[in-house]
Amino acid sequence: MELDVEIQDDVQTDYVTINPLLDHSTWDALLKKYVADNGDVDYKGFKNDIQKLNTYVTYLASQIPAESWSINEQLAYFINVYNANTIKLIADNYPTKRIKDINNPWIKNRLKIGDKDYSLADIENGILRKMNEPRIHFAINCASFSCPKLLNTAYTADNVQDLMERATIEFINNSNKNKLTTNAPKISEIFKWYKSDFTENGSVIDYINRYATIKISADTKIHYIDYNWNLNEQN
Incomplete structure (x- = not known):
């Protein structure tokens, strides 16, 4: 998720025609079981239930995006790919204190779509960001305290617009993530x-x-909050 790494910006996805009606129910059930309403994650629970998580990740890998997919189907698919594989990355390396303690977490090829290897950075920067939808930044989760929270609902073609809007509103107005004031925002x-x-x-x-x-004055100088990379883990 950070920008101090080399990004592949020429990612291409092969397109074939398959049934775009994806089943995200397994992921939805896992999220509801192991993610709190505030976004804190029970990584130990995910690790203990790794077979179901692996089954879902393998299922996603077999569902190669097709030209016939709508923009909402593509958004939901790639958001879920990113989030599920991030959770898998932490679970596979658990216990760990920070995602950045894992070697090359965003760059090393760690997931497949069809027979092609992708890194998390490829999914975020090479695919999702090229869809010209800034709200994806609040939908994907980097397993860290300062990240937008992981929703405990799977993204689908039907709910992706509403959930991205909700995630954006909640993140921007969350005082743990942004300190909004009229003239001295952080x-x-x-x-x-x-x-x-x-x-x-x-x-x-x-x-x-x-x-x-809370609206920020247009001519106000922006200050930034140091990013906290500690795991967004349930206590």
């Missing part, structure tokens, strides 16, 4: 790392103010 470094994604139609402040309950 905001997440996500808005610095991915600034170009949030400024196609205005400034970062303009984007935040679309969702914020």
Whole structure:
């Protein structure tokens, strides 16, 4: 998720025609069992239930995106691919204190779609960010305290727009992630790392103010909160 790594920006997905009606029920059940409403994750529970998680990840790998898929089907699929494989990465290396303690967590090839290898960075930067939807940054989770929370509902073609909107509103207005004031705001470094994604139609402040309950003055200097990479784990 961070930008101090080399990113492959030429990721291509092979397209074949398959049934786009994906079944995310296994993932939804796992999320409801092991993710709290505040986004804290029971990684020990996921590790103990790794067979079900692996089954879902393998299922996703077999569902190669097709040209016939709608934008919502693609968004839901790749968000779930990212989140499920991030949880698997932590579970496979648990116990660990931080995702950054794992060797090359975002770059090393760790997942498959069809017969092709992808890194988490490939999914985020090479696919999701190229879909011109900034709200994906609040839908994907990097297993860390400062990340947007992991929702305990699987993304689907039917709910992806509503869930991305909810995730964006909740993250921006969460005082643990952003300290919003009119004239002295401190905001997440996500808005610095991915600034170009949030400024196609205005400034970062303009984007935040679309969702914020406390509006930031347009000419205010932005300060950033140091990112806390500690695991977003249930106590």
